[in-house]
Amino acid sequence: MDYRLPTSRLDELGTVSxxxxxxxxxxxxxxxxxRQLESSRMELxxxxxHDLRTPLTSIIGxxxxxxxxxxxxxxxxxxxxHNAFNKTQQLKTLIDDLFEYTRLSxxxxxxxxxxxxxxxxxxxxxxxxxxxxxxQGVNLIKALSPDPVIMSIDAEKMVRAIDNLLMNALKFSIIPGEIRVNLFSGGRVVKLSIENQGNPITKEQEEQLFERFYTMHTLQSDGNMPSGYGLGLSIAKNVVELQGGRIWLDHHEGYYKFNIELKRPIANNRGKKVLYGEHGE
Incomplete structure (x- = not known):
């Protein structure tokens, strides 16, 4: 595979080479x-x-x-x-996230x-x-455009993606702190951003944030705010991209801004309003 034929000839043999x-x-x-796919499967x-065995071992104990x-x-x-029940909830969350990630990917x-x-x-x-x-000691600041933003989306899955981003911002926010949510709509472009202040990360860490099972130490380390299993941002990325949008992070010295950009047909500016129950369920 590593060998290459010389291509100095200008005749038919040169073309064959x-x-x-x-x-x-x-x-x-x-x-x-x-090879990369096989390595990825083994890593998965x-x-x-590991992540299934850890809470299961505690439950058995x-x-x-x-x-x-x-x-x-x-x-x-x-x-x-109480502790055994909490561990079963962690197991359920992990299994649900794995199932959702596998389906989406x-x-x-x-x-x-x-x-x-x-x-x-x-x-x-x-x-x-x-x-x-x-x-958790975090103030929520809303900066939402006042007008209705009618668009065609899978609301239940989009709620899952946005909820993952909100919980991620909460887990990694400095306390006391604030989370700022911006919603902007202009023409066909709808942009949602979620901002918070946390500990700085490296460029290499930035590039891995949306990868599955990539986890970092949370600033909210109590039992009410588990660190998670590194699937939330991967799920959010898949959900947004399946709906024709894009998601990315702007980061500078601990200032985080996760962005979702969606596009809507002009025809969707008029239509009925569909509301959902708690978290879209």
């Missing part, structure tokens, strides 16, 4: 892609095995203590039950596009998110 070299380069690239299996009645008093028994997903007032949808999500942020 060029074609053979081109074929070898294409085969070499294909082999390399297959390793990470999933707590259940074993309860089975042997190795606790001192009712209070300690309740604590064991392999295209095995049905998009349910409907005309939605994106402005009202964001307002509704932020009204539910604000008490959670306040409890």
């Amino acid at each position: 060029q074609n053979v070299n081109h074929m070898a380069e294409q085969l070499q690239k294909q082999v390399e892609r297959e 299996i390793t990470n999933v095995s 707590y259940l074993d203590l309860l089975k042997k009645q190795a606790f001192q008093g009712e209070e300690e028994r309740e604590r064991y039950i 392999h295209g095995d997903v049905q998009m349910n596009f409907q005309e939605v007032d994106f402005h009202s949808l964001i307002e509704q999500m932020l009204s539910e998110f604000e008490p959670v942020a306040r409890e």
